[in-house]
Amino acid sequence: MERELVGVLGVAAMIVLMFLRIPVAVALLAVGWIGVAVLRSDRAADAVLKSDPFSMVLNFDLTTIPSFMLMGYITYAAGFTRELYDTARIWFARTAGGLAAASTLGCAAFAAVSGSSLATAAAMGKIAVPEMLRRGYDKGLATGVVAASGTLGSLIPPSVLMILYAVFTEQSIAVLFIAGIVPGVLSAGIYIAMVLTRARLDPSLAPGMAEPTSWGEKLSSLKGTWAILILFVLVMGGIMAGFFTAMEAGAIGAAGAFLIALLAGRLTLERLRSAFLDTLRQTASIFAIIFGALVFTRFMALSGLGQYLAELAASVSDHATPVILALSVIYIILGTFMGPIEIMLITLPIITPVMDGYGVSLVWFGIIMIKYLEIGLITPPLGFNVFVISSVVGREVPITTIFRGVLWFLAMDVLTLGLLIAFPAITLFLPDAYVAWTSYLRTEDIGALEAVGRWLSGG
Template sequence: MDLITLGFTGIGVLIFLIMLRVPIAVALGLVGFVGIMLVLGWPAGRNPDFARGFSAAFNYLSFEPFSFVTSFSLVAIPLFLMMGYVAFHFGFTHDGYTAARAWLSKLPGGLAIASVLGSAMFAAVSGSSMATAAAMGKLAVPEMLRYKYDKGLATGTIAAAGTLGALIPPSILMIIYGLFTELSIGKLLIAGLLPGLLSAAGYVILIIIRATINPSLAPPADHHITWTERVTSLKGVWPIIVLFILVMGGIYAGIVTATEAAAIGAAGTWALAALARKLNVEGAKLSILETVTQSAAIFAIVVGAKIFVGFIAMTGVAGYLSDIALGLDVSPIVIILALSVVYIILGTFMDPLGIMLLTLPVIIPVIDNLGYDLIWFGVIMVKLLEIGMITPPVGLNVFVLKGAIGDTVRLETIFKGVTWFLFADVIVLVILIMFPWISLVLPRSF
């Protein structure tokens, strides 16, 4: 078996294992290890020596993944996660949502719009779509249902708005993308800001249109909020604004690296909680426990992906596909659109991090040789992963939201409600593909 065939066989086996619900970290690591063993233990023109291949693969396993995981840049992931969990458990997220509700509740679909903005604020301090969906699900869905909002609209809003955590900085997916492509993580984080805000605007416009056409979906609030209450509610927003300025302002000004900004953000969240006199033992325990749990899951997948990436690099599959793409008599944009379809299909049965780490070693050389900006493509990839997070039959954010709200709303109702937001996502995706400057204007001024 030649190396190219071996590489494609490995990819096929990996997808099969994932469809069997084998944990993505285990599937990546297992296929990568066996693949490396076959590559190194079955040299061309020689008889197989699997003992030699096993030894060589084990040596690779004992060095490469460890050296990657100890990368200083990777420290940003648990720090950003901690920033988000501390902000949630000490009430900053709740205060931000309360302020948005006070100012926007009189608009058509005002509570749903407030939920989108609340999700955007939580995304700005967490970097995690699943954390955003879970937190805002517990916070906003009961409130909307209390005011007789349509269950599909209420839950669909949170499931879709939760995906903003993948794009609005700091984004965990952007950090992983930067580590594997060796791009500036600071520039990648900043590149996601305008596309993230554009996505949020798309959701808001959709909600206003639907609530205006069919007011029964989002009945107006039956209580009057005074201007004094609105102004007073802004007191709860300042910690989130301060954190965002500390983190993204420091990166954009070139004062700190992304990892240093993450450390400042994590420490700043604890300090702000202390200043606001919100610190408590229970919240601290939950924040630390959830940070450790989520970080361990991400790092396990990263280690498995690093092993798989080594296997793909040895087989030459990436270069082979790149040569095919360059030899096609079609416009490069056609290849981008074809890749978009592939990513959306993968998103129907895989989690975003798994999709990214599965495809990066194969796709990035193709995109690079086509002459596209890899920062722009990073934004497009993350946007496609966002769409996958709410696409049936998996729609990871939908299941996270379902777990957060329990049996209040049926799963089918959530999927039905989120379908409307898929239309908004597709429109935003087309805009981002047609106008790359939206993604590149900020990082190019960085």
């Protein structure tokens, strides 16, 4: 049997196991081990199982995952998320659709300290959806805007998906983070523009508040944004200025969130315990999937399926654009029945050689892939974020209504994705500037060291 065929059968087996609801980590591990055993031997499969997961644990880049997640959970436990939403609500209150716009802004800001789409949707869903329903908002819009805006947790840095992508494709986490800033802001801006336009055309969808808000109230509300703003500037500003690495930024961000919450008198032992437990649960789940993905990745490498597909794609088209458009359809379909981490770790060993073959920037494609995964989070019938919001609102809003509400946001996601594919500079101009800046800093540091060396040697 040709090794590429064994790879295809392995991918098919993975899809079948997903439909049978086998835990993803177990499915990845089982298919990967059997695949290596078929292509090599049982002893080789055992060797991969013993060595690869443990060698990955020694990759310190992965420490950024629990660090950034802890930062987000502490921020939420301390109540800073609620204050952030309240600030946005006060500023947009009298505008038709203002609460929905405030919800998007709140999700975007919380995404800047959480790193998780599901956590963002869950946190903002508990705060924003009841407020919009109480104000007479259309139920589909009230739930759909938070379900869709929650996906910004994957695109706006820091992002768990970006960390995993960077580790598995050997890219810089810092560069991926910086590449996500403009696409994340663009996505949020397009959501807000669509919501405000719809509300202006049909005020019954999203009525504005009748009571006026003074400039004094608006300015006073800004004090509720200081904690999130400090953390974002500390983490992303420190990375972009070259003061510390992304790995160090995770630790600094978590420590910063702890100190800010402590000094603000917001951190009780119970809240801290809750933040740590939530971080441990999420981290354990992610690392279990990573272990299985490593064995599956080794199987894919041995099968040569990725290289075969790269050669096949090159024979079909000299340009990457048709392949990327085809991948758009494939990823959106996968998103209807699989979670984003699972999709990424299963497909990366297959897709990365194809992108390499076309000379596509893996930083740019990483942002495109995350946008694909965002769309999958709100695409029926699975739509993880939709089910998160459904669990928050209970029977008050049928899940069919929530899916109806996200359709407009899906259309906006397709628009954003088209812009990012058509104009790669939207994604790449900031990371390119960052790389140039850090190269300049290294040159200056080397020059200073050489000058010190000459002085010490009497030259």
